[in-house]
Amino acid sequence: xxxxxxxxxxxxSFLSIGILVTLRGELFGAVSPLETLSLVQNDLFPxxxxxGVNAPAYLGIALNHSRIRDTDKIFLRNGVQWLxxxxxxTYQSIxxxxxxxxxxxxxxxxxxxxxxxxxxNAILSYTMEAIFSDRVYGxxxxxxxxKWLGHTAGFPRPTKxxx
Amino acid sequence: xARAYGRFPPPYKGVCVKVDVCIIGSGAGGSPxxxxxxxxxxxxxxxxxxxxxxxxxxxxxxxxxxxxELFTPSLQEEQHVINQKFKDGTIERxxxxxxxxxxxxxxxxxxxxxLMSGYFHRMKPDDFRLLSVYGAIEGANIVDWPxxxxxxEPYYKKVEKxxxxxxxxxxxxxxxxxxxxxxxxxxxxxNAATKWFDKACSKLGFHSIQTPRAVLPYDALGxxxxxxxxxxxxxxxxxxxxxxxxxxxxxxxxxxIITEAFVYRLESDVKRVKKAxxxxxxxxxxxVEAKIFVVxxxxxxxxxxxxxxxxxxxxxxxxxxxxxxxxxLIFSGGGSGEGRLRFENLSESEQKELMQAGLxxxxxxxxxxxxxxxxxxxxxxxxxxxFEHANAVSRASREFYNEQGNIIWGxxxxxxxxxxxxxxxxxxxxxxxxxxxxxxxxVSADEKLKDKYGVNVGVINLWGHPQDLKVGEHxxxxxxxxxxxxxxxxxxxxxxxxxPPNLVAGGCRFGENPKTSVLDKNCKAHELENLYVSDASFxxxxxxxxxxxxxxxxxxxxxxxxxxILRKA
Ligand SMILES: Cc1cc2nc3c(=O)[nH]c(=O)nc-3n(C[C@H](O)[C@H](O)[C@H](O)COP(=O)(O)OP(=O)(O)OC[C@H]3O[C@@H](n4cnc5c(N)ncnc54)[C@H](O)[C@@H]3O)c2cc1C
Ligand code: SF4
Numbered sequence: 001x002x003x004x005x006x007x008x009x010x011x012x013s014f015l016s017i018g019i020l021v022t023l024r025g026e027l028f029g030a031v032s033p034l035e036t037l038s039l040v041q042n043d044l045f046p047x048x049x050x051x052g053v054n055a056p057a058y059l060g061i062a063l064n065h066s067r068i069r070d071t072d073k074i075f076l077r078n079g080v081q082w083l084x085x086x087x088x089x090t091y092q093s094i095x096x097x098x099x100x101x102x103x104x105x106x107x108x109x110x111x112x113x114x115x116x117x118x119x120x121n122a123i124l125s126y127t128m129e130a131i132f133s134d135r136v137y138g139x140x141x142x143x144x145x146x147k148w149l150g151h152t153a154g155f156p157r158p159t160k161x162x163x
Numbered sequence: 164x165a166r167a168y169g170r171f172p173p174p175y176k177g178v179c180v181k182v183d184v185c186i187i188g189s190g191a192g193g194s195p196x197x198x199x200x201x202x203x204x205x206x207x208x209x210x211x212x213x214x215x216x217x218x219x220x221x222x223x224x225x226x227x228x229x230x231x232e233l234f235t236p237s238l239q240e241e242q243h244v245i246n247q248k249f250k251d252g253t254i255e256r257x258x259x260x261x262x263x264x265x266x267x268x269x270x271x272x273x274x275x276x277x278l279m280s281g282y283f284h285r286m287k288p289d290d291f292r293l294l295s296v297y298g299a300i301e302g303a304n305i306v307d308w309p310x311x312x313x314x315x316e317p318y319y320k321k322v323e324k325x326x327x328x329x330x331x332x333x334x335x336x337x338x339x340x341x342x343x344x345x346x347x348x349x350x351x352x353x354n355a356a357t358k359w360f361d362k363a364c365s366k367l368g369f370h371s372i373q374t375p376r377a378v379l380p381y382d383a384l385g386x387x388x389x390x391x392x393x394x395x396x397x398x399x400x401x402x403x404x405x406x407x408x409x410x411x412x413x414x415x416x417x418x419x420i421i422t423e424a425f426v427y428r429l430e431s432d433v434k435r436v437k438k439a440x441x442x443x444x445x446x447x448x449x450x451v452e453a454k455i456f457v458v459x460x461x462x463x464x465x466x467x468x469x470x471x472x473x474x475x476x477x478x479x480x481x482x483x484x485x486x487x488x489x490x491x492l493i494f495s496g497g498g499s500g501e502g503r504l505r506f507e508n509l510s511e512s513e514q515k516e517l518m519q520a521g522l523x524x525x526x527x528x529x530x531x532x533x534x535x536x537x538x539x540x541x542x543x544x545x546x547x548x549x550f551e552h553a554n555a556v557s558r559a560s561r562e563f564y565n566e567q568g569n570i571i572w573g574x575x576x577x578x579x580x581x582x583x584x585x586x587x588x589x590x591x592x593x594x595x596x597x598x599x600x601x602x603x604x605x606v607s608a609d610e611k612l613k614d615k616y617g618v619n620v621g622v623i624n625l626w627g628h629p630q631d632l633k634v635g636e637h638x639x640x641x642x643x644x645x646x647x648x649x650x651x652x653x654x655x656x657x658x659x660x661x662x663p664p665n666l667v668a669g670g671c672r673f674g675e676n677p678k679t680s681v682l683d684k685n686c687k688a689h690e691l692e693n694l695y696v697s698d699a700s701f702x703x704x705x706x707x708x709x710x711x712x713x714x715x716x717x718x719x720x721x722x723x724x725x726x727x728i729l730r731k732a
Binding site (some may be wrong): 043044045046047065066067068069071104107111117120121124125128129131132133134136137145146148149150151152153154155156157158159161162 | 232518521584
């Protein structure tokens with residue numbers, strides 16, 4: 001039963017509980033993982049929003065998905081912490097308080113690190129999943145991703161989401 | 164009309180069902196037996212650990228099927244351990260759940276045959292006598308089959324008719340003999356780009372083959388024809404055109420199927436299997452008594468079940484007093500490659516043709532099924548050409564890196580995705596050559612790690628013989644020539660000893676010598692009177708083609724043997 005209890009804890013608290021960010025051992029403040037991830041998604045692929053795709057909402061679906069491993073979910077959350085630590089080291093400010101160009105430079109810096117590259121890759125992958133998701137997932141109501149590329153999805157289309 | 168699946172009888176805890184034949188696993192290996200024996204009036208019960216999905220359940224939801232693996236068990240609940248042996252002799256242990264290394268292929272009624280692409284090739288006569296024709300290779304346990312191509316040929320033909328194989332019979336120097344001149348079903352429609360392929364091949368002096376497919380081009384056999392749904396491999400077929408074991412066989416017979424029935428042990432005395440024990444989804448245990456037991460849980464799981472069924476007569480696992488169960492596991496050797504066909508090199512009408520969605524590519528080469536190197540005759544293989552899968556997320560994800568190998572985002576990524584999706588198409592190839600059987604590639608059961616049922620998980624001990632890579636390289640280089648001739652760009656390939664989990668065989672090889680094989684010529688365990696194995700586990704060598712046509716054919720052959728036995732009894 002320990003595992004089950006842990007799972008439900010993870011589900012309810014994963015994105016809502018703040019992450020404490022420290023700079024050289026000193027507590028700097030708390031950041032919201034959901035807000036940071038949404039901002040990073042937009043910094044990495046703003047075109048999703050322009051298409052009318054709600055990529056942050058999809059990330060919420062993915063992070064509650066029974067088929068995504070806890071380790072992958074925890075990695076995404078840890079990445080928020082490491083990203084902010086990088087922002088503090090470089091600009092003495094948390095990521096969300098930085099200017100757009102400063103945020104890009106932080107993304108560039110972390111992309112050179114192994115964890116950073118993996119983290120950006122994961123966020124981009126979920127963003128692509130949102131962009132090409134079927135309407136049943138509720139985040140791409142107008143098939144905008146498919147229309148953007150003239151992509152023919154397979155048929156028949158699904159009638160209910162697998163979450 | 165497809166018949167509904169019967170539940171047989173309600174599997175209350177402790178109730179013991181008695182049938183003529185009990186089959187474990189409802190995929191390509193088990194279903195021909197279920198079909199033939201139930202249609203002949205015998206009582207057949209199939210125990211299948213997965214759920215039942217039918218045509219109406221199959222949609223092309225990339226997120227569910229390809230990203231979240233809807234049709235295979237969660238690795239947190241059921242996994243394999245992989246012991247990979249490296250060149251320097253070291254062995255690294257990977258637990259599947261931790262490393263996300265997945266060897267499941269399709270847990271559902273009909274098994275992974277629901278999800279196959281259905282590229283169908285017969286094995287060639289020389290594949291049945293690899294040792295005699297090509298000689299021994301150091302470090303490889305090559306043997307001749309106890310069966311000839313001629314004996315299996317009528318069953319290949321039967322598969323064409325019952326499963327439904329479409330295509331045009333190729334006449335080339337390695338074409339296998341056939342007892343019928345043509346396929347019963349005409350070829351599927353193909354993309355016009357195949358013309359460029361054919362032209363390139365003819366300039367190179369290669370023989371372009373129209374790949375046979377286990378797909379119906381039109382309504383037949385009580386199933387609908389292909390709708391060219393654009394997502395074939397990895398996805399269930401909503402029309403029934405794909406020759407899955409479920410659509411072609413199980414839906415057309417009265418065999419009873421109990422779903423979500425995980426068989427965890429076979430019980431035996433010294434001569435006969437007495438009972439199959441299985442857990443239902445609520446972990447209630449049930450048992451089935453039968454005159455004959457047929458295991459077809461797919462290679463790896465079949466060996467695992469036998470190894471986990473130890474008892475006082477078979478201390479090393481059922482039918483394993485000679486220590487051969489799990490040995491000589493094989494996969495399809497080879498690898499894959501690709502090239503990009505770009506608009507820049509095509510006329511306007513060619514560009515339109517290239518982008519036609521849904522139509523197949525369906526081209527293969529077998530010019531090097533056998534070739535000479537340094538005066539020695541070598542066994543080569545098959546190359547299948549196909550368009551890159553239409554899955555959008557995976558296609559977009561491959562654009563995440565620039566030429567320098569750095570991850571990109573923003574406009575740079577957006578433009579790259581747009582350009583590659585809208586003005587080019589990737590043509591891929593897959594190389595199939597023998598994965599030579601060795602002592603180092605085998606299945607065992609882990610001593611400690613258990614799955615959600617509390618059963619020891621299977622261990623896949625991996626090792627690829629260097630010869631496999633050599634042959635794969637040779638074939639890939641020939642495939643590259645065709646892509647170059649077609650004007651493809653960004654050509655690349657990868658031949659490796661990393662195994663394709665969906666093309667797996669061996670572990671219970673058949674043979675005449677009971678000391679060196681698990682099964683006899685009829686796929687009956689040497690050591691037991693009523694235990695048969697009818698999936699690809701029986702194959703001592705795999706041929707240089709994907710296995711499923713041979714699995715189906717052999718299972719029909721075994722069904723005939725079982726019919727003889729049951730009729731006599
Ligand atoms: C994406 C994909 C593409 C493919 N493309 C091709 C192709 O183009 N050409 C080709 O020739 N082949 C192809 N294949 C391979 C083909 O599907 C397999 O060769 C074939 O289905 C194997 O048959 P099988 O009976 O051994 O296993 P399966 O068809 O997988 O059936 C085994 C069944 O046993 C069940 N089972 C396992 N353990 C137990 C247990 N303990 N108790 C009860 N039930 C159990 C499983 O749930 C499963 O349903 C492809 C496979 C995949 C996944
Ligand atoms: S309809 Fe045709 S293309 Fe679609 S899954 Fe079935 S066989 Fe494949």
